[in-house]
């Protein structure tokens with residue numbers, strides 16, 4: 001593609017600016033239109049970037065009908081992702097959809113089918129995939145050094161980190177902490193091992209912090225979870241323990257772990273550990289001796305982390321633009337993230353019902 005990649009923005013709230021800044025910095029991209037259901041919001045957004053000639057709309061359907069474009073960023077809240085993504089794909093436009101992929105598993109499957117039918121990219125906005133340390137962990141696990149991975153546990157979590165706005169409104173976000181940062185944890189843990197198919201989930205979700213005026217200023221309007229934990233059985237005899245929190249009285253829910261028959265990886269998650277060189281550890285046996293190794297940054301570390309190459313948001317947007325230019329493949333394919341969404345959906349259903357639930361992945365073949 002020699003001409004500029006023409007991009008439309010659907011939803012012009014908080015995250016849309018993290019799409020716009022990279023787009024505006026690329027010489028090969030032109031943002032041609034934007035829409036938002038709130039009257040005047042898309043106009044204000046475009047004007048802020050001095051795109052005074054680019055038209056604004058209050059509906060993605062109108063925008064996609066009126067303006068020719070190659071790709072869109074879907075930056076709406078979670079419960080409207082499916083509607084906007086499917087509209088764009090049916091209009092023959094490539095899509096970068098923000099995380100989490102959707103609210104329900106059914107919606108996610110419909111999005112994948114729409115992408116296959118249209119033969120257009122559906123990629124999901126998981127910028128941590130481009131994180132320096134994350135790539136190191138992924139590469140060690142992908143090398144097979146751990147042998148058969150049989151147990152995975154997510155870690156991390158926020159001590160105080162309930163976000164404001166639409167994130168705490170069930171009608172708009174669907175999930176709370178589970179969908180917001182839980183989807184990242186699931187991707188971190190399972191992308192590295194090829195996203196085994198989830199079979200059953202037993203989960204609990206609570207909201208003791210968001211509903212308490214001591215910890216959150218507007219408890220009456222807090223309608224989502226702020227903590228969840230789950231045991232997920234996966235195909236191939238893999239067990240996944242998921243934990244996530246927006247608020248708690250601890251610095252971390254523990255370390256992220258992959259246990260294999262030949263070795264293990266641990267990512268230490270407490271705040272004190274974040275910048276330590278020994279944060280990522282590899283454990284194995286050598287000739288009957290137990291060996292612990294710290295995974296180190298390689299020279300030139302500083303150059304690698306410099307904003308131009310190191311900013312994960314820029315990397316995410318660049319990967320989408322490049323994929324549009326070549327008509328694929330999608331950098332983070334919606335089809336792969338279907339298992340992520342299946343786990344979120346399973347945790348949500350299990351926590352609601354108070355019992356273990358089965359996961360039934362919808363048929364996505366055409």
Ligand SMILES: NC(=O)c1ccc[n+]([C@@H]2O[C@H](COP(=O)([O-])OP(=O)(O)OC[C@H]3O[C@@H](n4cnc5c(N)ncnc54)[C@H](O)[C@@H]3O)[C@@H](O)[C@H]2O)c1
Pocket residue numbers: 010011012013014015016035036037038041058059060075076077078080083084098099100125127165166180
């Ligand atoms: N990748 C990241 O780091 C990151 C960070 C923050 C948010 N997000 C994700 O981005 C999405 C949006 O989050 P946000 O903080 O920008 O929310 P927001 O509420 O600030 O913005 C969403 C915007 O979408 C608009 N909108 C809703 N439905 C629409 C529709 N059908 N058509 C057009 N516009 C519509 C809303 O009016 C609003 O302006 C969420 O899915 C969130 O999880 C990702």
